[in-house]
Amino acid sequence: MKEIITLTRKDLQLLMLDKTSLIVTFALPIVLIALIGSVFSSTFSPSLGITSYDYAFSKVMFWGLIGGVASSVASIAIEKNSGTIIRLQVSPISKFDVLLGKSLACAVFLIASSIISWVFASVLFDIKTKSILFLILILISNTVFFTGLMTFLSSFVKTERAAGALSWSVLQLLACFSGIMFPITIMPAWMVTMTKLNPVMWPVQAMEIALWKEITFDTILLPMGVPILAGIIFFSISVYLFQWTSQK
Amino acid sequence: MINLENATKRFGSKAVVDNVSFEIRKGELFGLLGPNGAGKTTTINMIIGGLTPESGSIKINGESPAKQSIKRLLGIVPQTVALYESLSAQQNLIFFGQLYGLTGKHLNERIEHAFEIVNLTERRNERVSKYSGGMKRRLNIAAALLHNPSLLILDEPTVGVDPQSRNSIFESLRELKKEGCTIILTSHYLEEAQKLCDRVGIMDEGKLVAENTVEKLISDFGGKSILTVETSKGKTKIETDQPVKEIIRMNEEDTILSLHMESPNLEKAFLNITGKHLRD
Numbered sequence: 001m002k003e004i005i006t007l008t009r010k011d012l013q014l015l016m017l018d019k020t021s022l023i024v025t026f027a028l029p030i031v032l033i034a035l036i037g038s039v040f041s042s043t044f045s046p047s048l049g050i051t052s053y054d055y056a057f058s059k060v061m062f063w064g065l066i067g068g069v070a071s072s073v074a075s076i077a078i079e080k081n082s083g084t085i086i087r088l089q090v091s092p093i094s095k096f097d098v099l100l101g102k103s104l105a106c107a108v109f110l111i112a113s114s115i116i117s118w119v120f121a122s123v124l125f126d127i128k129t130k131s132i133l134f135l136i137l138i139l140i141s142n143t144v145f146f147t148g149l150m151t152f153l154s155s156f157v158k159t160e161r162a163a164g165a166l167s168w169s170v171l172q173l174l175a176c177f178s179g180i181m182f183p184i185t186i187m188p189a190w191m192v193t194m195t196k197l198n199p200v201m202w203p204v205q206a207m208e209i210a211l212w213k214e215i216t217f218d219t220i221l222l223p224m225g226v227p228i229l230a231g232i233i234f235f236s237i238s239v240y241l242f243q244w245t246s247q248k
Numbered sequence: 249m250i251n252l253e254n255a256t257k258r259f260g261s262k263a264v265v266d267n268v269s270f271e272i273r274k275g276e277l278f279g280l281l282g283p284n285g286a287g288k289t290t291t292i293n294m295i296i297g298g299l300t301p302e303s304g305s306i307k308i309n310g311e312s313p314a315k316q317s318i319k320r321l322l323g324i325v326p327q328t329v330a331l332y333e334s335l336s337a338q339q340n341l342i343f344f345g346q347l348y349g350l351t352g353k354h355l356n357e358r359i360e361h362a363f364e365i366v367n368l369t370e371r372r373n374e375r376v377s378k379y380s381g382g383m384k385r386r387l388n389i390a391a392a393l394l395h396n397p398s399l400l401i402l403d404e405p406t407v408g409v410d411p412q413s414r415n416s417i418f419e420s421l422r423e424l425k426k427e428g429c430t431i432i433l434t435s436h437y438l439e440e441a442q443k444l445c446d447r448v449g450i451m452d453e454g455k456l457v458a459e460n461t462v463e464k465l466i467s468d469f470g471g472k473s474i475l476t477v478e479t480s481k482g483k484t485k486i487e488t489d490q491p492v493k494e495i496i497r498m499n500e501e502d503t504i505l506s507l508h509m510e511s512p513n514l515e516k517a518f519l520n521i522t523g524k525h526l527r528d
Contacts, residue, residue, distance in 0.1 A: 002346075002349070003347055003349070006343065006346040006347060010332070010343045013335065013339070014332060017334045017335075018334070082328060082329070082330060082332075082333075083326045083328030083329065083330035084330045084332060086296075086298065086324065086326045086328075086330055087324065087326070087330050087344065087347075087391065087392075088347070089298050090296050090297070090298065090322055091319065091344075091347045091348060092316045092319040092320050092347075092348065092349075
């Protein structure tokens with residue numbers, strides 16, 4: 001366990017030293033909440049029950065997660081490319097532990113991004129939070145999902161350039177069909193069908209529930225359960241792929 | 249210490265390592281030589297447990313290299329500089345030391361020792377990205393020494409290194425050998441292998457084509473000494489097994505004005521064994 005924490009700490013240290021990672025993971029969502037919230041402030045009537053800032057936060061905080069995932073995928077690609085992965089593979093820790101250590105670093109990064117943007121939006125724009133407890137649980141389930149997705153994407157990249165191209169294109173595509181980029185209510189029917197097949201839709205719904213919708217066990221079960229399950233599946237496939245590709 | 253028996257590894261239909269067998273004894277400095285694509289790195293990757301042979305076996309102290317207890321014995325210096333460029337040299341060594349379970353005073357002592365061996369103590373707090381190529385190579389070696397490995401594997405450690413750093417690396421390896429460390433070295437530079445290694449294995453197209461002590465390989469395959477002698481009659485080139493005798497004989501016949509002798513060496517032995525120069 002000590003070795004896994006060592007690995008996590010080192011990865012976090014590297015992510016914190018990377019200015020681009022910091023900007024896309026922490027600064028981008030904050031700027032977007034302020035920008036989108038203020039641009040659409042007049043279009044949200046009080047009868048809707050939420051402000052433009054409530055809405056902006058529930059969508060824009062995912063851009064921080066997407067940025068964090070892309071940064072983590074790139075950091076694994078750098079590790080593969082620089083040969084440090086060989087040192088990790090030769091060290092007395094298993095391949096599973098290597099991936100777990102890296103996943104924990106990504107998870108801490110993503111949780112930090114979510115919390116910072118939530119604190120910012122709450123303090124400055126007084127956004128609604130129906131249940132702090134459920135918000136915490138949903139942030140955890142979202143983190144499990146995006147961390148699993150990160151390890152999965154990192155299985156297919158060998159260079160930093162490939163990491164950037166693959167992670168941003170896949171994540172933007174997923175964002176497109178999930179309600180992050182366009183509200184589901186304005187989507188054509190075929191797009192709504194696509195959205196239902198997209199696992200990212202569940203974390204987006206979960207955020208809306210934690211922030212301003214009615215929370216019951218039934219309403220929260222799928223939006224929390226599906227991302228956790230998908231994250232674990234992605235991670236398991238990644239462990240298998242990591243072991244398999246290291247023999248190539 | 250290390251035993252390879254008919255180890256074979258294929259990538260697709262191509263056997264990159266083909267039926268390779270050799271043994272490395274404890275405390276030995278063994279050189280694995282061969283041109284690019286000979287299968288040296290794949291052999292090394294199998295020895296460190298990164299790749300599994302499709303047939304044959306590889307044992308370290310009688311055990312599989314994939315075992316955690318065996319991994320603790322290994323120190324690897326990969327061909328690429330395997331370091332975190334945005335961290336300092338000290339931060340890199342702390343991380344790699346902690347991966348092997350080193351902590352506190354013991355970790356600090358090992359880091360101190362590793363920096364001393366590679367002569368980088370003064371620059372320990374600088375970011376690796378600020379280091380020269382030679383310094384990075386030396387730190388690459390230091391990172392493999394922290395846990396006091398009994399088997400150190402160096403894959404082309406002196407590629408792109410200036411002569412000063414190269415000598416410093418040689419000194420480090422001699423020092424480690426004195427401390428009882430078993431060392432495997434792959435290299436393009438036959439001269440350095442000749443200077444450093446007790447025994448060498450020569451690989452070509454995935455096969456081990458020769459394996460013996462440096463002296464034996466030179467005497468068996470290095471050819472004859474070539475004397476270029478200038479006397480009043482002109483310049484003559486002579487190939488001989490007994491150069492000293494030949495020089496005395498020629499000097500008795502006529503006064504030698506100038507003399508150049510090319511002794512048999514590992515490079516010639518390599519050329520005779522594989523039919524190609526190492527950089528081919």
